[in-house]
Amino acid sequence: xxxxxxxxxxxxxxxxxxxxxxxxxxxxxxxxxxxxxxxxxxxxxxxxxxxxxxxxxxxxxxxxxxxxxxxxxxxxxxxxxxxxxxxxxxxxxxxxxxxxxxxxxxxxxxxxxxxxxxxxxxxxxxxxxxxxxxxxxxxxxxxxxxxxxxxxxxxxxxxxxxxxxxxxxxxxxxxxxxxxxxxxxxxxxxxxxxxxxxxxxxxxxxxxxxxxxxxxxxxxxxxxxxxxxxxxxxxxxxxxxxxxxxxxxxxxxxxxxxxxxxxxxxxxxxxxxxxxxxxxxxxxxxxxxxxxxxxxxxxxxxxxxxxxxxxxxxxxxxxxxxxxxxxxxxxxxxxxxxxxxxxxxxxxxxxxxxxxxxxxxxxxxxxxxxxxxxxxxxxxxxxxxxxxxxxxxxxxxxxxxxxxxxxxxxxxxxxxxxxxxxxxxxxxxxxxxxxxxxxxxxxxxxxxxxxxxxxxxxxxxxxxxxxxxxxxxxxxxxxxxxxxxxxxxxxxxxxxxxxxxxxxxxxxxxxxxxxxxxxxxxxxxxxxxxxxxxxxxxxxxxxxxxxxxxxxxxxxxxxxxxxxxxxxxxxxxxxxxx
Amino acid sequence: xxxxxxxxxxxxxxxxxxxxxxxxxxxxxxxxxxxxxxxxxxxxxxxxxxxxxxxxx
Numbered sequence: 001x002x003x004x005x006x007x008x009x010x011x012x013x014x015x016x017x018x019x020x021x022x023x024x025x026x027x028x029x030x031x032x033x034x035x036x037x038x039x040x041x042x043x044x045x046x047x048x049x050x051x052x053x054x055x056x057x058x059x060x061x062x063x064x065x066x067x068x069x070x071x072x073x074x075x076x077x078x079x080x081x082x083x084x085x086x087x088x089x090x091x092x093x094x095x096x097x098x099x100x101x102x103x104x105x106x107x108x109x110x111x112x113x114x115x116x117x118x119x120x121x122x123x124x125x126x127x128x129x130x131x132x133x134x135x136x137x138x139x140x141x142x143x144x145x146x147x148x149x150x151x152x153x154x155x156x157x158x159x160x161x162x163x164x165x166x167x168x169x170x171x172x173x174x175x176x177x178x179x180x181x182x183x184x185x186x187x188x189x190x191x192x193x194x195x196x197x198x199x200x201x202x203x204x205x206x207x208x209x210x211x212x213x214x215x216x217x218x219x220x221x222x223x224x225x226x227x228x229x230x231x232x233x234x235x236x237x238x239x240x241x242x243x244x245x246x247x248x249x250x251x252x253x254x255x256x257x258x259x260x261x262x263x264x265x266x267x268x269x270x271x272x273x274x275x276x277x278x279x280x281x282x283x284x285x286x287x288x289x290x291x292x293x294x295x296x297x298x299x300x301x302x303x304x305x306x307x308x309x310x311x312x313x314x315x316x317x318x319x320x321x322x323x324x325x326x327x328x329x330x331x332x333x334x335x336x337x338x339x340x341x342x343x344x345x346x347x348x349x350x351x352x353x354x355x356x357x358x359x360x361x362x363x364x365x366x367x368x369x370x371x372x373x374x375x376x377x378x379x380x381x382x383x384x385x386x387x388x389x390x391x392x393x394x395x396x397x398x399x400x401x402x403x404x405x406x407x408x409x410x411x412x413x414x415x416x417x418x419x420x421x422x423x424x425x426x427x428x429x430x431x432x433x434x435x436x437x438x439x440x441x442x443x444x445x446x447x448x449x450x451x452x453x454x455x456x457x458x459x460x461x462x463x464x465x466x467x468x469x470x471x472x473x474x475x476x477x478x479x480x481x482x483x484x485x486x487x488x489x490x491x492x493x494x495x496x497x498x499x500x501x502x503x504x505x506x507x508x509x510x511x512x513x514x515x516x517x518x519x520x521x522x523x524x525x526x527x528x529x530x531x532x533x534x535x536x537x538x539x540x541x542x543x544x545x546x547x548x549x550x551x552x553x554x555x556x557x558x559x560x561x562x563x564x565x566x567x568x569x570x571x572x573x574x575x576x577x578x
Numbered sequence: 579x580x581x582x583x584x585x586x587x588x589x590x591x592x593x594x595x596x597x598x599x600x601x602x603x604x605x606x607x608x609x610x611x612x613x614x615x616x617x618x619x620x621x622x623x624x625x626x627x628x629x630x631x632x633x634x635x
Contacts, residue, residue, distance in 0.1 A: 197608065204613060283615055
């Protein structure tokens with residue numbers, strides 16, 4: 001316990017209460033630790049609520065079950081989008097920002113009291129918006145397009161939540177300034193912190209866009225403004241709605257690097273290349289918001305193509321760089337750890353029983369194959385017309401936000417609980433299977449929704465059979481099969497999600513205290529010095545001998561090219577050239 | 579002044595930090611770029627196009 005003792009020490013120039021982490025040797029500011037805990041707990045609470053709503057949505061769209069009435073379906077779908085796309089994700093990202101700044105840089109956190117103000121605003125805002133939705137008069141979907149109008153406290157809650165998150169971003173930036181001034185690190189910030197900086201920058205743009213559009217919409221809802229132009233609303237709203245998911249991408253890529261560093265001691269293949277990939281995100285990723293507006297007649301093809309094709313492809317290149325460098329850094333580390341036989345011994349003998357590692361790797365693979373490839377297809381103006389507003393769209397973003405981000409956040413929780421909450425994970429055998437259960441379920445959700453979308457099944461629709469429609473229409477029978485398989489996958493994912501919540505809450509409440517004697521069993525066998533070097537110091541792996549990674553990248557590129565051109569083939573059949 | 583000049587001349591020339599390194603190490607410059615670029619290319623350009631749509635008569 002000696003080296004976990006809390007003391008008042010000096011980080012930089014100011015006296016701060018801190019402890020020394022037994023696993024990494026990092027100095028942990030206790031004020032930052034408390035903020036990380038609070039935000040992580042709030043995140044898990046909203047994941048549990050939003051996940052339950054998601055299961056109800058899937059069971060309603062399963063024709064054989066058709067669980068909810070139409071009113072309840074749209075209410076629950078609105079709540080599901082808000083709770084998991086905004087509240088779960090951004091609360092967790094606040095925890096990531098505080099961790100990546102104060103903890104990784106061994107710095108005191110800037111303005112911790114403002115951190116609590118931010119947290120309080122986010123909680124009040126999140127609860128207020130949920131109450132508005134559950135009261136039944138604000139079933140306007142996550143997008144809340146005018147002329148659909150919600151209750152004023154729906155918009156006010158979102159605004160309060162956004163202001164809180166913005167304060168959190170500035171606390172992160174302030175902590176970077178403090179760490180530099182007080183020389184808690186040398187040279188450049190570590191790559192994980194740079195990834196978090198990327199997320200923070202995108203968050204500032206996202207939240208500012210949200211404020212620009214939600215404040216007038218709030219005033220419209222209370223009667224001070226007579227009209228909100230729908231297309232302008234859509235344009236600015238998506239600068240928030242889609243960019244908020246780009247915060248996720250940056251944050252979860254940073255988490256991939258973090259988990260790879262802690263679990264196998266991986267260092268980036270090239271700091272310069274990985275940072276340049278993050279720079280691509282900073283400059284271009286937000287522009288992908290335009291793919292939601294590709295069928296709007298009021299916007300020119302020039303605007304659409306510049307934003308989604310020319311610029312978005314630069315951000316996609318950033319993702320593809322990370323998609324190579326993360327497994328590449330793992331391969332380099334594993335070969336250094338002695339797994340040098342053949343092309344794939346490093347992968348076969350990776351720590352697959354550690355849920356942090358398995359969750360991270362599944363997130364990496366599924367984000368690329370499911371969310372990434374489908375995102376490029378949706379971002380192509382000509383191809384988008386085949387899938388726009390079909391279930392293909394939620395299929396795509398369940399591949400990015402759930403299989404990619406949520407699974408990565410779940411994976412890193414298995415490190416955060418011992419590192420920050422200082423508790424061992426209870427039920428380690430169940431925890432070992434949790435990422436596989438959740439990951440497989442989400443892969444099914446993503447694939448079957450994309451399959452149904454390809455058959456034309458519309459998104460956000462209560463009744464697949466169109467029983468009330470004046471003009472009868474039937475989807476192909478296989479669409480019902482897809483929706484049934486989607487429902488089964490949702491049950492599997494919900495089971496995995498519930499398991500995650502139970503394990504995490506149980507570990508925090510009842511887990512054995514982690515100290516120097518059991519840090520290895522709690523986190524993995526990597527030596528403290530290796531982990532500290534990999535996580536918190538600038539430096540590259542120094543090798544490009546990565547035969548296994550090159551094979552994996554070749555498989556990815558083959559799949560990407562094949563799928564992309566198959567969709568052009570579909571398009572040619574939709575509008576045959578005579 | 580003369581002493582200072584002599585001191586500067588005797589010191590080893592500082593290693594020039596590459597432009598990209600300076601860019602990547604400056605979070606507030608990155609923040610500026612990350613906000614301005616999408617604001618101009620996505621929001622302002624888009625709003626200008628919407629503003630040019632003729633009103634129904």
